[in-house]
Amino acid sequence: MSDLSSAQPMVDRPFDRPDLYAGVRRRRMVAFLFDVVMIFVLTLIGAVVVFFLGLFTLGLGWFAYLFLWQGVALVYAAATLGGPRSATPGMRALGLEMRVWNGGAGYPLLAVAHSLLFYLSVSFLTPFVLLVGLIDTRKRLLHDLVLGTVVVDTEAARRPV
Numbered sequence: 001m002s003d004l005s006s007a008q009p010m011v012d013r014p015f016d017r018p019d020l021y022a023g024v025r026r027r028r029m030v031a032f033l034f035d036v037v038m039i040f041v042l043t044l045i046g047a048v049v050v051f052f053l054g055l056f057t058l059g060l061g062w063f064a065y066l067f068l069w070q071g072v073a074l075v076y077a078a079a080t081l082g083g084p085r086s087a088t089p090g091m092r093a094l095g096l097e098m099r100v101w102n103g104g105a106g107y108p109l110l111a112v113a114h115s116l117l118f119y120l121s122v123s124f125l126t127p128f129v130l131l132v133g134l135i136d137t138r139k140r141l142l143h144d145l146v147l148g149t150v151v152v153d154t155e156a157a158r159r160p161v
Contacts, residue, residue: 017156018137019153019156019159021138021139021150022153024153027094028091028096030090031090031093034093035088035090035091043068043072046068050062073119074112074115077111077115078112080111081098081111081114082110082112083108084105086099086106091151092154095153095154096151097151098114098151098152099149099150099157100148100150110147110149113147114143114144114147114149117143118141128142
């Protein structure tokens, strides 16, 4: 059995390397849009599954529709952002990855907390969340600050200091 943590080398002291944050804000926004489309497609597939589940359970399975997209989004985050690459497919496509404050990779519980805090902060504090992202030198949003995470450029993280 291989150790998944060795698949991604740690970024040594990400707070001391400004090169890790070049162009991150813009790419992060595009990655978010890509991931929203992916979650939408997966939710549509899940809706078909729930429909047939409801038929087989005489309507009881249709209660899953109440939390379908939220469940898909959390599983998507846990499996991708909390996976060995510490990035969603949108982030990987744009050369980004999430790291914790000491440079370590993310893990599924952190990814779920990251997603929940993101959706809650955007729902209740949208202007403040955006202002934090514009003034923070590491391009972090409010939920990144609370959880001690950073989103870094993957290529820059692989270059030796």
